Amino acid sequence: xxxxxxxxxxxxxxxxxxxxxxxxxxxxxxxxxxxxxxxxxxxxxxxxxxxxxxxxxxxxxxxxxxxxxxxxxxxxxxxxxxxxxxxxxxxxxxxxxxxxxxxxxxxxxxxxxxxxxxxxxxxxxxxxxxxxxxxxxxxxxxxxxxxxxxxxxxxxxxxxxxxxxxxxxxxxxxxxxxxxxxxxxxxxxxxxxxxxxxxxxxxxxxxxxxxxxxxxxxxxxxxxxxxxxxxxxxxxxxxxxxxxxxxxxxxxxxxxxxxxxxxxxxxxxxx
Amino acid sequence: xxxxxxxxxxxxxxxxxxxxxxxxxxxxxxxxxxxxxxxxxxxxxxxxxxxxxxxxxxxxxxxxxxxxxxxxxxxxxxxxxxxxxxxxxxxxxxxxxxxxxxxxxxxxxxxxxxxxxxxxxxxxxxxxxxxxxxxxxxxxxxxxxxxxxxxxxxxxxxxxxxxxxxxxxxxxxxxxxxxxxxxxxxxxxxxxxxxxxxxxxxxxxxxxxxxx
Numbered sequence: 001x002x003x004x005x006x007x008x009x010x011x012x013x014x015x016x017x018x019x020x021x022x023x024x025x026x027x028x029x030x031x032x033x034x035x036x037x038x039x040x041x042x043x044x045x046x047x048x049x050x051x052x053x054x055x056x057x058x059x060x061x062x063x064x065x066x067x068x069x070x071x072x073x074x075x076x077x078x079x080x081x082x083x084x085x086x087x088x089x090x091x092x093x094x095x096x097x098x099x100x101x102x103x104x105x106x107x108x109x110x111x112x113x114x115x116x117x118x119x120x121x122x123x124x125x126x127x128x129x130x131x132x133x134x135x136x137x138x139x140x141x142x143x144x145x146x147x148x149x150x151x152x153x154x155x156x157x158x159x160x161x162x163x164x165x166x167x168x169x170x171x172x173x174x175x176x177x178x179x180x181x182x183x184x185x186x187x188x189x190x191x192x193x194x195x196x197x198x199x200x201x202x203x204x205x206x207x208x209x210x211x212x213x214x215x216x217x218x219x220x221x222x223x224x225x226x227x228x229x230x231x232x233x234x235x236x237x238x239x240x241x242x243x244x245x246x247x248x249x250x251x252x253x254x255x256x257x258x259x260x261x262x263x264x265x266x267x268x269x270x271x
Numbered sequence: 272x273x274x275x276x277x278x279x280x281x282x283x284x285x286x287x288x289x290x291x292x293x294x295x296x297x298x299x300x301x302x303x304x305x306x307x308x309x310x311x312x313x314x315x316x317x318x319x320x321x322x323x324x325x326x327x328x329x330x331x332x333x334x335x336x337x338x339x340x341x342x343x344x345x346x347x348x349x350x351x352x353x354x355x356x357x358x359x360x361x362x363x364x365x366x367x368x369x370x371x372x373x374x375x376x377x378x379x380x381x382x383x384x385x386x387x388x389x390x391x392x393x394x395x396x397x398x399x400x401x402x403x404x405x406x407x408x409x410x411x412x413x414x415x416x417x418x419x420x421x422x423x424x425x426x427x428x429x430x431x432x433x434x435x436x437x438x439x440x441x442x443x444x445x446x447x448x449x450x451x452x453x454x455x456x457x458x459x460x461x462x463x464x465x466x467x468x469x470x471x472x473x474x475x476x477x478x479x480x481x482x483x
Contacts, residue, residue, distance in 0.1 A: 001292045001424060002326035003305035003326075004321070004370070008369065008370075010298070031375065034374075034376065035281060035376065036274060037281075038276050038279070038280075038281050038284070038372055038374075038376050041280075043465050063351065063426050068367075071474055074371070078371045078372065079368070081273065081275070082275045082277070085275070085278060085435075085436070086277075089435070092436075093437075093442060094434055094435065094437075095434040096434060097463060111339055113347050116380075123277045123278075123328050123409070123435070126276070127275060127277045130275070130276045130277065130374065130375075131275075131371045134367075134368065134371040134375070135371060136420050137368070138368065138370070139370070144367065145369065146369075157287070157297075158299050158303070158311075159299065159310070161311065161313070161315070161363060162302075162311050162314065162315035162318070162357075162361060162468075163313065163364065163365075164315075165312050165315035165319075166315045166316070166318045166322075166361045166362075166365065167365065168318050168319075169315070169316045169319035169320075170319045170322050170323070170365065170447060172319065173320055173322060173323035174323070176323065177323045177326055177392055178328075184277075187395060191327075191329065192328060193329055195398050196320075198330070199332055202330075202455065202458050203462055205327060205329060205459055206458065206459040206461070206462020206466070207462060207463075207464050207466075208327065208338065209324050209327065209341075209344070209459050209462075209463040210326050210463035210464070210465070210466030210467050210470075211466065212323055212327075212461065212472050213321075213324065213344065213348065213463060214466070214467060214470055214473045214474065215320065216317050216319060216320020216321070216323070217313070217316075217320070217471070217474050218471075220312060220313035220315070220316035220317055221313060223312055223313070224313050225313050227312060230379040232312075253465070254387050
């Protein structure tokens, strides 16, 4: 995951109409879309809402002028654990259906049910839509902008400052992580190399974890000292100046929110 | 163990968020009073380090790889379960919003599973076992294992309540899998604690309790 940090941020620094949108607008639209698709009960209505919301992602992605390959690469990295959970559903019953009809019988008494397959597909739609909005948000918004947007939206200052510092320093540790891996490669040490004794590999990894811990603590000490030199104190906070939304941003926000809310309500109420 | 959004109905996700928020507020209070408000940046940078630690591929005996959670290690070294809550909340927030690893609505549950359970079981498990065995590394090993195993058990229970994963299968698969990789979490926690106690004993909240 840490390898993709620069990949994600590189795309977030590009420019397009979506990149230039205020981060607050993108954050709220993303949250609204995720809440809408997750709040839709586990029924086939999820397909319809999923289609509407995915179409919105596709349009916004096209406006962002990012390659579809970026989206596919990021989706492929996130998918495995979700796909495992979804795939598993096909072989078990769940409380959302009353009757289950077997459509295939597998060895060891395992059966595949039509209703379970449908449930799995509903989960898949929910997964893809919610993840797509997150990918769109983080691929078109710089982390610093997201942080400032969170502050303007009311995230308490007690949380904003540590979060800001963490976001700043994960890049430092991504570099450090790369150097650690290079050092391991230089010494021909691969933690997954099964020809090496398992205990030896674990001990080396334990030392590496301890070393990263100490280095991050020492980095924290240096940061704290340098912040003290610049006047940091008990009441310090991350300054986020006022930034009024432009008319276009307000219109986009209102339009997107209306689309999400109306489509959710209409699809939910439609018999 | 990062639960995605689609595994929970919204209402349940919000309930877990409320519980998680209580612990987050308590963790902030701990950071302010126990560490001194001015030292909050130190823990924040440490969270970035835990983020990197979670990126390390840890070999699992049957051929795949996993990763550490690190809440128990943070809690043991900094001497408070709230250290685990604080650090893991920051890490999970970045993982969820930037990387899509773990959901937004499910983040409350993820914070409870990994931060709260990891931190509390890790720290109090360590203290309790230390009291009995007087061996800091055995205590760190068992506490690290228990923190991951109990997180997985709670995760299975939450998914069963949500109706998206049967309880018995969840407990069997998630419990069984994490009972094994918990040994690795425990082992690495103990080795990392040894290294920290040897190289920077002043970092440890209770350095005398750890023999080198």
